Amino acid sequence: MLVDRLNKALRAVPAWPLYVAGALPVIWLFYRGLIGGLGVDPVKVIEHRLGLWGLWLLIAGLAVTPLGRFTGVRLIRYRRAIGLLAFFYILTHLLVWLVLDVQIPRLIWADIVKRPYITIGMAAFVLMIPLALTSNTWSVRKLGALRWRQVHKLTYVVVPLGAIHYVMVVKGWEMEPFYYLATVLALLGLRLVPKRRRAPMPGGAGRPARS
Numbered sequence: 001m002l003v004d005r006l007n008k009a010l011r012a013v014p015a016w017p018l019y020v021a022g023a024l025p026v027i028w029l030f031y032r033g034l035i036g037g038l039g040v041d042p043v044k045v046i047e048h049r050l051g052l053w054g055l056w057l058l059i060a061g062l063a064v065t066p067l068g069r070f071t072g073v074r075l076i077r078y079r080r081a082i083g084l085l086a087f088f089y090i091l092t093h094l095l096v097w098l099v100l101d102v103q104i105p106r107l108i109w110a111d112i113v114k115r116p117y118i119t120i121g122m123a124a125f126v127l128m129i130p131l132a133l134t135s136n137t138w139s140v141r142k143l144g145a146l147r148w149r150q151v152h153k154l155t156y157v158v159v160p161l162g163a164i165h166y167v168m169v170v171k172g173w174e175m176e177p178f179y180y181l182a183t184v185l186a187l188l189g190l191r192l193v194p195k196r197r198r199a200p201m202p203g204g205a206g207r208p209a210r211s
């Protein structure tokens with residue numbers, strides 16, 4: 001089957017090239033900004049692109065499980081790289097805002113408190129920190145699979161907050177942010193679809209043995 005072939009081909013592809021490929025657009029973006037290739041307000045362009053790419057990556061990470069469940073395409077081994085890249089993009093998005101956009105420390109706190117879209121973006125970022133810190137194998141072992149999975153359920157809060165932040169950033173009735181929000185809600189909704197129980201094996205195999 002096509003899916004089996006795809007999964008087999010993917011097994012030969014390691015995750016590390018994803019980190020390299022994922023970092024390249026950021027380097028390219030800053031380079032274009034430096035040489036004057038991003039128009040009259042390069043800081044805004046960089047800020048916006050990083051935010052948008054960060055959101056794409058967050059959505060891609062959220063899509064991995066439903067994609068596996070409903071199509072059989074297994075991308076689970078790339079999920080850590082996708083998540084860490086999302087964190088890297090959002091951290092850079094935040095740093096651009098702090099260092100190149102607002103710049104004045106007094107105004108940073110005022111913006112976080114007074115502008116609801118910044119408050120929501122900041123909340124999403126803060127919740128991403130435990131996800132990034134526990135994304136390594138050591139943390140999975142230390143926390144245990146169950147607790148680790150519970151911590152990583154924070155994703156279900158982070159990604160909608162990121163999408164809501166985008167809805168709030170855009171002035172007027174632009175539809176694009178709503179499409180992202182709808183995609184996020186649909187991906188979360190798919191997780192509520194009950195799993196079909198496997199039919200019992202003939203002869204009762206799979207049932208616990210009676211003592």
Ligand code: HEM
Pocket residue numbers: 047048049051052054055058090093094097118121122123124125158161162163165166169
């Ligand atoms: C998960 C977290 C976040 C996501 C997914 C995200 C995503 C986005 C997106 C998609 C945009 C609009 C891009 C466009 O118009 O093309 C944006 C804009 C922006 N974001 Fe974020 N962001 C996040 C966190 C933050 C944080 C932590 C801050 C700062 C504290 C921040 C500050 C901004 C600012 C200042 C803008 C531009 C607003 C303007 O046009 O004036 N974001 N973000």
